[in-house]
Amino acid sequence: MNARKCKNETLGPCDVPKAVVSRLSLYLRELQHLVAAGAVTISSSQLGKLLGITDAQVRKDLTCFGQFGHPGVGYRCAELITEIRRILGTDRRWSVTMVGVGNLGRALLRYKGFASQGFRIVAAFDVAPDVVGTSIEGIPVHGLDRLAEVIAQHGIQLGMITVPAGAAQAVADLLVAAGIAGIVNFAPVTLSLPQHVSLVGVDLTTELEQIAFSVANRCTSR
Amino acid sequence: MNARKCKNETLGPCDVPKAVVSRLSLYLRELQHLVAAGAVTISSSQLGKLLGITDAQVRKDLTCFGQFGHPGVGYRCAELITEIRRILGTDRRWSVTMVGVGNLGRALLRYKGFASQGFRIVAAFDVAPDVVGTSIEGIPVHGLDRLAEVIAQHGIQLGMITVPAGAAQAVADLLVAAGIAGIVNFAPVTLSLPQHVSLVGVDLTTELEQIAFSVANRCTSR
């Protein structure tokens, strides 16, 4: 029941292409919609069509982690959801913190989508005296100086950074020092972190630039 | 001075790997930080180190669009910024709209980072009667029914979708019908659009899931 079934041993989860993992999230999202719509099983080609990828891709991706399909039938949605959540680790609960309670931070604190996937934002931090001590959607906002203490106390594993670019690296260093395991960075800078801390960067301006490029060069982009 | 210098003709911008374009945004971001810090020139290896990629990669990426480097010297930051902006199309002004003025939409309307890269949010839309007719950061919020009209009137080219998942496809269809050229979708659904409209999807939960996976599987992810 472990995530290393790929053929003859030797292929731990770390050898799985990053692209596969990000598609796993999309499969999960789509499957949840399908179940909500009453679907019970789905074939790789149907699922592929919904996501704009090939059926072979869907099957290859999934077999990296085990054999979840039923020949002649397809994949049972509920079963596959359970498997993918186990693979992603979102069958467990994750405690998350948010550093930076400006516009974006506040919006994300109010966002309902995280909780349903197992992510619980349990504390937020900022430096502005007028927000420290308040709480947003029931999430307490602490001063940055209490970061290590609160992270340890709640056993927080993941952090989101929504501070201005200039402060992001310093905040990241604090999070790392406090023992955080992974970071999602929304500040428009490249962070440098020790190897053992996972990092994903999301830059909203960058996304718009990608679109601008395709449009400016009239690429149909897909 | 056109973006198709790659060797012997034949290699339009559409043949450029997507990965290259997204790194272009990162180069630009880093160069802007460098210039702000007083740098004048930078070598491919220095720039690569800042972004965690190889020097060869930096050079290969850039030569897809022309020859911007100076052997023995490196790249002149200001010059390269100009070139990349021209390539991305962000030397022009882009008019952008935002559909959905909930928490996330409001936060993005207030975000200052877009304007400096050439993106001007000129109108927003929602269905909630209590926000329609108001304005946020000087950006007027219209009813969805006026979407086509306002988009045509302002010559809006790009759209951002920040409505709930269930409404996203319908909103996308409206935007397409109104003649929009590209969409950034923040709703957690896969949209299906005609080929001629560019699409980028940003799903915040998905990003957390990527981190959860790396942490759960103790991948150093990089």
Added chain:
DNA sequence: TACTGTGAAACGGTTCACAGCC
């Protein structure tokens, strides 16, 4: 000397095509 630009090799991910199974 210090650096870019670029063919060629190496790598990794995607697609194909089919054996096996229900």
Added chain:
DNA sequence: GGCTGTGAACCGTTTCACAGTA
């Protein structure tokens, strides 16, 4: 018949190594 799982072919991207240039 319909569908999965998978080796092998294919294709695009990254890295290497070096010729060329200021």
